[in-house]
Amino acid sequence: MPPVEVAERIGRANTSLTPAERRVAEVVLERPQLVAFGTVADLAEAASSGAATVVRLAGKLGYDGFTGLQASVQHSLASQLRPAAERIREPAATDAIGRHLQFELDNVSTTLRALEAVALADVVAHLAAPKCRVHVLSGDASNGVARQMVGDLLALRDDVHLLDGNDVAVRRKVSQLRSSDVLVTIDLRRYDRWVIETARSARAGGVWCVAITDSLLSPLAALADRTLTVAAASGGPFDSHVGTLALSNVLVAGVADRLRLQATDRLDRAESAWQSTSSLMDR
Amino acid sequence: MPPVEVAERIGRANTSLTPAERRVAEVVLERPQLVAFGTVADLAEAASSGAATVVRLAGKLGYDGFTGLQASVQHSLASQLRPAAERIREPAATDAIGRHLQFELDNVSTTLRALEAVALADVVAHLAAPKCRVHVLSGDASNGVARQMVGDLLALRDDVHLLDGNDVAVRRKVSQLRSSDVLVTIDLRRYDRWVIETARSARAGGVWCVAITDSLLSPLAALADRTLTVAAASGGPFDSHVGTLALSNVLVAGVADRLRLQATDRLDRAESAWQSTSSLMDR
DNA sequence: TCTCGACTGGAAGATTCGTTCCAACTATAG
DNA sequence: CTATAGTTGGAACGAATCTTCCAGTCGAGA
Helix, strand or coil: CCCHHHHHHHHHHHHHCCHHHHHHHHHHHHCHHHHHHCCHHHHHHHCCCCHHHHHHHHHHCCCCHHHHHHHHHHHHHHHHHHHHHHHHHCCCCCCHHHHHHHHHHHHHHHHHHCCCHHHHHHHHHHHCCCCCCEEEEECHHHHHHHHHHHHHHHCCCCCEEECCCCHHHHHHHHHCCCCCCEEEEECCCCEEHHHHHHHHHHHHCCCEEEEEECCCCCHHHHHCCEEEECCCCCCCCCCCCHHHHHHHHHHHHHHHHHCHHHHHHHHHHHHHHHHHHCCEECC | CCCHHHHHHHHHHHHHCCHHHHHHHHHHHHCHHHHHHCCHHHHHHHCCCCHHHHHHHHHHCCCCHHHHHHHHHHHHHHHHHCCHHHHHHCCCCCCHHHHHHHHHHHHHHHHHHCCCHHHHHHHHHHHCCCCCCEEEEECHHHHHHHHHHHHHHHCCCCCEEECCCCHHHHHHHHHCCCCCCEEEEECCCCEEHHHHHHHHHHHHCCCEEEEEECCCCCHHHHHCCEEEECCCCCCCCCCCCHHHHHHHHHHHHHHHHHCHHHHHHHHHHHHHHHHHHCCEECC
């Protein structure tokens, strides 16, 4: 939602900006109103820089001083104002992007609204249980989201595993499950047979199962101890897993909240490891 | 569309306005941007009145001079500028789920609104190019989303690869890139150094690069041919990649649209393979 | 360690802007 | 026709803002 004109120029000047100028540029992108309505001093304060730096940035971007930059932002904002009011009356989304936007907003909204607090708390409690092992099982279509969940949970606790690989490997892993383990199964309509069967055999072994699926009528829901439903409507050829990922984020945040002490310790250790190898960069 | 605050006051003072003041008030209602962005002189000229009349009107409306009137209009305009339409419906943001809901809705909304049609078309064209190979490179935190994208694209076309594994493997793969290839790099702030360096060396080899990142000021944006920005605000400990996934879905849908014939053929073959092994179930 | 260059923010100067004052103008009542 | 109250816009004043200049600071390289 930042103005296109200035965003374009900032992107072009990206490499030639000094640190202080970069701070100002970030504020310009993130808070355009401050540029449109505010003054040089306001921007400078928000960016923790001097007024001169603000003016220099404007010049570097090709504008005629801060006045030129401000005029550009005002123009962009004004053009965003009219259509905004008119689009509200007209919910019809003609363009492809707008159609996707509606689908995805609806997926997120439907998925999270359907999530009940008690169900969430129950699942989180199991995922945060200290001595259990967590296994994530996913249909092929949602494999990436499942990996995302595993990765996030691994940053918070040990013993989180994705059940994948070939059929033999999965069967071997499932045979090793303990009754104290937790299984998260993610699969939507057009269910993968092997996923269902794997989940069923795990359940038969006494593993506590939570299903993340598209309907309470799903075969997954039939064998799970808890079922969380997701919306996956899409404007494209495949199901959208945006709602699923949003749900995963809520679960992960819940686990992080429960494991605050251990998790922060874990994160700190990871952080210091990154620091020592300087494998992360801020800019 | 006119700001409620001033409209209210103008309506209240309706009868006590002089002719010239009335002309100014009309302009204020019909062209609020002129008040928000302009000066006393601008308003006076638009209303064919003197500057003093403008100031007098502001005082009559109960504002502290023109400055007060302008501040009021700016405030109203700024509130109309945000995607407040979705937030207002939400009753409150007290519970954890509601907070996540707001974050994720905003991520999706901001990300897809920032997507320009021409940029989308350009990226889709490259991703759908017949003879090129597509490589996806991702930071650790967005690994799952990257895999999701690779999986979806693989359902539509050949030669889509995720650049991962150990450092040596990645370097080997990068060294094999051709100038006709396409590289999709996904990484957000706290950029993984190896991702940036890998992308840079690929770019040096003439590979067409698209960056999916959180800001135009990202180091990725500096070296990419195209940059798509995503919003990743989160109520949890980690960045949310919901917006990124939504963007990926739009890209995938675009590619599917371009490759309709080949893609449907591909999907049909996959479908029949599933059918023959009955590896998918409807219920 | 020293030098040179780039970067940065404070301060002065120039400009614009908001406010106020007041003379000119208009309309209405006597 | 005249006088008075109300209205209006130009002009001056003071405040705020933008711009420019410059000395201090930091870091890289010799």
